[in-house]
Amino acid sequence: xxxxxxxxxxxxxxxIGTGQTSLKRLFKKPVARLTGRGNGVPESQILWALRDxxxxxxxxxxxxxxxxxxxxxxxxxxxxxxxxxxxxxKVHIDGRISALIELGAGFHPDLTGRENVYLNGTILGMxxxxxxxxxxxxVEFSGIARxxxxxxxRYSSGMYVRLGFSVAAHVEPDVLLVDEVxxxxxxxxxxxxxxxxxELQKLGTTIVFVAHNLYLVRSVCxxxxxxxxxxxxxxxxxxxxLNQYENWLIERQISEGGAPATAMNDxxxxxxDDIGIREVIVRNLNTGSTEEFSHDDPVxxxxxxxxxxxxxxxxxxxxxARADGVTAAMIRTADYGLKLDDLEGVGHVSIKMDHLxxxxxxxxxxxxxxxxxxxxxxxxxSSRWIQVAGISLGHEESSGVFVPRVASAEVRPExxxxxxxxxxxx
Amino acid sequence: xxxxVQTLFRFRELIGMWTFREIRVRYKQSLLGxxxxxxxxxxxxxxxxxxxxxxxxxxxxYPYPIFSYSAVLPWTLLATSVSFGVNSxxxxxxxxxxxxxxxxxxxxxxxxxxxxxxxxxxxxFVILMIYYQIPVNINFLWIPVFLVIQIILMLGxxxxxxxxxxxxxxxxxxxxxxxxxxxxxxxxxxxxSLVEENLPQLRTFYALNPMVxxxxxxxxxxxxxxxPNFTDLGLAAAMSIVLFVVAYYVFKRLEVLFNDxx
Numbered sequence: 001x002x003x004x005x006x007x008x009x010x011x012x013x014x015x016i017g018t019g020q021t022s023l024k025r026l027f028k029k030p031v032a033r034l035t036g037r038g039n040g041v042p043e044s045q046i047l048w049a050l051r052d053x054x055x056x057x058x059x060x061x062x063x064x065x066x067x068x069x070x071x072x073x074x075x076x077x078x079x080x081x082x083x084x085x086x087x088x089x090k091v092h093i094d095g096r097i098s099a100l101i102e103l104g105a106g107f108h109p110d111l112t113g114r115e116n117v118y119l120n121g122t123i124l125g126m127x128x129x130x131x132x133x134x135x136x137x138x139v140e141f142s143g144i145a146r147x148x149x150x151x152x153x154r155y156s157s158g159m160y161v162r163l164g165f166s167v168a169a170h171v172e173p174d175v176l177l178v179d180e181v182x183x184x185x186x187x188x189x190x191x192x193x194x195x196x197x198x199e200l201q202k203l204g205t206t207i208v209f210v211a212h213n214l215y216l217v218r219s220v221c222x223x224x225x226x227x228x229x230x231x232x233x234x235x236x237x238x239x240x241x242l243n244q245y246e247n248w249l250i251e252r253q254i255s256e257g258g259a260p261a262t263a264m265n266d267x268x269x270x271x272x273d274d275i276g277i278r279e280v281i282v283r284n285l286n287t288g289s290t291e292e293f294s295h296d297d298p299v300x301x302x303x304x305x306x307x308x309x310x311x312x313x314x315x316x317x318x319x320x321a322r323a324d325g326v327t328a329a330m331i332r333t334a335d336y337g338l339k340l341d342d343l344e345g346v347g348h349v350s351i352k353m354d355h356l357x358x359x360x361x362x363x364x365x366x367x368x369x370x371x372x373x374x375x376x377x378x379x380x381x382s383s384r385w386i387q388v389a390g391i392s393l394g395h396e397e398s399s400g401v402f403v404p405r406v407a408s409a410e411v412r413p414e415x416x417x418x419x420x421x422x423x424x425x426x
Numbered sequence: 427x428x429x430x431v432q433t434l435f436r437f438r439e440l441i442g443m444w445t446f447r448e449i450r451v452r453y454k455q456s457l458l459g460x461x462x463x464x465x466x467x468x469x470x471x472x473x474x475x476x477x478x479x480x481x482x483x484x485x486x487x488y489p490y491p492i493f494s495y496s497a498v499l500p501w502t503l504l505a506t507s508v509s510f511g512v513n514s515x516x517x518x519x520x521x522x523x524x525x526x527x528x529x530x531x532x533x534x535x536x537x538x539x540x541x542x543x544x545x546x547x548x549x550x551f552v553i554l555m556i557y558y559q560i561p562v563n564i565n566f567l568w569i570p571v572f573l574v575i576q577i578i579l580m581l582g583x584x585x586x587x588x589x590x591x592x593x594x595x596x597x598x599x600x601x602x603x604x605x606x607x608x609x610x611x612x613x614x615x616x617x618x619s620l621v622e623e624n625l626p627q628l629r630t631f632y633a634l635n636p637m638v639x640x641x642x643x644x645x646x647x648x649x650x651x652x653x654p655n656f657t658d659l660g661l662a663a664a665m666s667i668v669l670f671v672v673a674y675y676v677f678k679r680l681e682v683l684f685n686d687x688x
Contacts (some may be wrong), residue, residue: 014686015686078685081525081526082526082528083523083524083525083685084682085682093659097526099525101524102524103527105519105520105521105524105525106520106525107523108447108451109455110450110451110454110455111447111450111451115447115450118443119443119447122439122440123440123521123525123527125437126527127439128439128443209550221565377524
């Protein structure tokens with residue numbers, strides 16, 4: 001099939017500067033521009049937002065653009081929406097395009113909501129009779145029916161964006177560009193937006209999706225492009241690309257020490273005078289692997305400790321954190337009614353789950369050990385990154401967050417192993 | 427060029443919508459609303475009548491009010507379009523930088539709303555015609571031609587001016603000055619016969635100003651009841667078309683850079 005979107009060797013160059021025009025360049029510059037030759041801007045003032053980027057999207061498919069800030073995602077969207085033009089290369093799009101990028105960008109403050117819906121709809125390429133037909137639906141979707149005849153300058157920013165989204169989402173485009181707009185509005189509205197995208201997808205709309213929430217990208221997209229410094233780092237099937245992107249994120253976290261959302265891995269380490277966590281190991285009980293898991297594998301999490309003083313029945317908190325910092329699952333042994341033995345000397349606590357339950361993605365297990373009564377932090381540490389493969393998710397951002405089930409938890413001193421049966425299994 | 431026109435055709439509803447928006451926004455929250463479209467040329471005409479027929483005493487073949495108003499009308503159309511039009515891109519920065527549509531729609535909308543004013547203000551002209559008993563004649567059929575030539579001329583100026591304004595804000599200061607000078611270079615407050623009498627050697631050069639042919643044609647057709655002077659009108663048309671073609675080419679070439687610079 002002919003691709004709906006073609007990005008052919010696209011490069012985009014920006015000139016970064018003060019924006020001032022010297023008299024000398026006053027005539028030289030436009031002439032150079034008109035004749036299409038270079039205009040003698042010093043190399044240091046040139047920024048290549050994209051360099052030789054190519055990708056295609058088959059009609060009806062969804063492509064995710066991922067990458068850190070400044071990697072060229074936004075520039076790509078701008079090129080796709082023809083807001084700006086490539087310095088070289090070609091951008092080709094078949095059919096009507098709508099962008100959920102800057103919602104309500106076409107609104108005029110002095111006009112009423114109704115007038116703006118028509119104006120904005122027409123800018124997005126709808127015909128008047130199409131707007132007439134969908135008008136009520138749009139207003140209902142936005143939830144601001146009462147204010148539809150009020151000038152939008154009196155709207156709150158939330159109302160503004162909601163109306164903007166309603167219009168853009170009802171265009172029924174052939175190609176839909178979605179930026180991180182789903183981050184606006186309250187949770188209910190965000191879900192509505194996610195559902196609308198799902199609907200459009202079912203109608204066969206081609207989607208280009210930019211988001212930092214990789215779980216959303218995984219659920220929406222079939223394919224992905226990982227951009228780094230304006231170049232394609234990897235492209236292909238969404239999980240493959242996102243896995244590589246996650247690995248890259250993880251490596252960057254390690255090399256930079258800090259992390260975008262949370263302190264993870266090496267940073268997450270603390271020992272008190274009484275006890276320290278040497279290591280946290282997540283083991284696949286089906287394969288024995290400590291790196292690769294599938295959604296319903298049984299797992300064991302081993303928290304290896306060295307106690308300098310005996311620790312009285314501690315409470316363990318296990319947090320399954322995703323690369324974007326969201327906690328997907330949390331286990332507090334105390335809440336689960338899992339009574340741990342006193343910890344003495346060297347050993348490990350073994351916590352078993354019949355099913356891992358995690359959705360596709362990279363995770364790290366962060367363990368905190370708290371005092372039984374006072375809840376004082378005794379020690380913490382985290383596992384290595386694990387990769388989970390397997391299930392696809394709904395579009396809501398909370399997808400993949402769940403309440404885990406624990407099969408058992410026991411303390412295994414390394415000298416003499418005493419089995420301990422948990423009192424309840426949640 | 428043909429491709430551009432095709433794209434514009436696809437966006438024809440937006441042109442209408444944008445014109446409507448320009449009109450709405452212009453008169454919203456103003457007490458007199460669209461009455462301003464009449465008041466502006468009317469005030470100019472009354473002032474000119476007092477100054478140039480009572481004080482300075484310029485001789486005209488027709489009553490000064492209708493003589494001047496016949497020129498003030500097309501002139502106001504030009505002056506409003508151009509002064510709003512050259513700023514149309516930078517005034518709608520949020521639209522230009524965030525949405526896609528052929529950018530020439532913004533200047534087109536300005537011209538559309540100025541035409542609306544023109545039609546509204548023409549009502550006064552009808553009253554003047556009745557008052558001074560000017561008969562309607564067959565040559566009135568030429569008027570749409572004058573209008574089309576003037577629209578082409580205005581488009582040329584606005585496309586060039588608005589594109590250049592994106593790069594050099596100086597343009598917005600140049601325009602009011604240029605319009606003022608241009609006003610005196612056009613036979614609005616004086617008849618063209620005075621130029622022929624006093625500066626005959628400059629007559630041809632004078633007609634290079636496209637507004638000369640346009641304004642004179644209105645007077646020929648409406649007041650004299652004769653066909654327009656085809657030399658002057660042809661010159662105006664040629665000048666307008668050349669300007670428009672060059673301006674549209676430049677506009678389209680510069681269009682790709684608007685967003686990176688605006």
